[in-house]
Every structure is written in structure tokens, then in C-alpha cells.
Amino acid sequence: MARLMSMAVIGFVMAAMMHYSAAQTAHVVGDSTGWTVPSGGAAFYNSWASGRQFVVGDTLGFDFVTNNHDVAEVSKESFDACTFSSTIGDIIVTGPANINITTAGNHYYICTIGRHCANGQKLAISASATPGAPPPSSTAPPPSRTQGDDSSSSTLFASVFVSLMSLVMSFFL
Numbered sequence: 001m002a003r004l005m006s007m008a009v010i011g012f013v014m015a016a017m018m019h020y021s022a023a024q025t026a027h028v029v030g031d032s033t034g035w036t037v038p039s040g041g042a043a044f045y046n047s048w049a050s051g052r053q054f055v056v057g058d059t060l061g062f063d064f065v066t067n068n069h070d071v072a073e074v075s076k077e078s079f080d081a082c083t084f085s086s087t088i089g090d091i092i093v094t095g096p097a098n099i100n101i102t103t104a105g106n107h108y109y110i111c112t113i114g115r116h117c118a119n120g121q122k123l124a125i126s127a128s129a130t131p132g133a134p135p136p137s138s139t140a141p142p143p144s145r146t147q148g149d150d151s152s153s154s155t156l157f158a159s160v161f162v163s164l165m166s167l168v169m170s171f172f173l
Contacts, residue, residue, distance in 0.1 A: 041120035079108035082117035
């Protein structure tokens with residue numbers, strides 16, 4: 001009976017973890033182009049973002065070369081004007097950089113180097129609280145940031161999953 005109860009608890013935990021991990025996506029900004037001054041101007045990143053759904057828990061991966069580009073979250077006004085005198089959080093200068101989306105709402109990102117933003121290196125996204133839900137219309141506080149961090153929730157999920165499977169297998173062997 002104890003073994004059956006343990007298996008039920010492990011099964012429930014695994015199902016909950018699978019649901020949690022399915023809601024998280026790592027988005028590589030610009031796909032293979034990365035985070036750079038796009039040849040098509042701002043329309044490039046607008047088009048890239050329009051084909052995706054962003055959800056709290058997702059990660060934005062900004063793939064850029066340190067000293068050539070950076071990334072800063074800014075207000076809509078600063079985004080529109082390509083100014084960075086009042087960034088939200090620190091300017092991330094070490095690439096590649098991952099930004100975790102921790103709040104629903106609109107988020108605006110620019111490169112602060114030279115005229116990169118004015119030439120189209122800027123990204124606006126709307127993140128929803130849950131998959132399928134519409135994003136709220138208000139601007140949210142800044143997401144958490146990591147510089148050069150290649151870890152993801154998928155790695156954590158995989159290691160916990162393997163550990164739990166080992167535990168389950170030990171009951172049968």
C-alpha cells in the first residue's frame with residue numbers, strides 16, 4: 001500500500017512538472033539573425049514578434065557579440081524615441097543575454113549603441129499571464145535578467161525528471 005501511495009505522489013508531481021515546463025518557451029530573438037541591426041529596419045523584429053506568443057515564464061535570448069551590441073528594457077516613450085536615459089533595470093552589455101519574462105504586459109527592448117535603435121534594433125512584445133490568455137494592456141515591472149546564462153527551465157525539468165524516474169525504477173527492481 002505504501003508503494004502504491006508513493007507511486008501516486010510521484011506521478012502527480014511529474015504531471016505537475018510537465019504542465020509547468022510546457023508553459024515555458026525559450027525565444028531566440030531574431031532567430032538565426034540574432035540581436036543585431038536588421039537590414040529591413042524595425043519591421044524585421046516587429047515581424048519576428050508577431051509570429052509568437054509570449055507568456056510569463058518564457059525566456060528571451062538576445063544573441064549578440066559583447067561590445068558590438070547591448071540590450072536595455074525601456075518605457076514605450078523611450079522605445080518610440082530610441083532614448084535610454086531612463087532604462088528599466090540595467091543595460092546588459094555582455095552577450096549572449098537571457099531575459100526571463102516574469103510579468104504580463106508590454107515589454108520594450110532596444111540596443112543603446114550608436115544609432116542601432118534608430119536603424120531598427122528594437123523589440124516590442126506583449127506577454128500574457130498564461131498560454132492562450134490575451135496580454136494585459138498595461139506596462140509591467142521589469143523581468144528578471146541574467147547575462148550570458150544558458151541555463152533554462154528545460155534543463156532543470158530534465159534533471160528532476162531523470163531523478164524521479166530513477167526513484168520510480170528503484171521500486172520495480
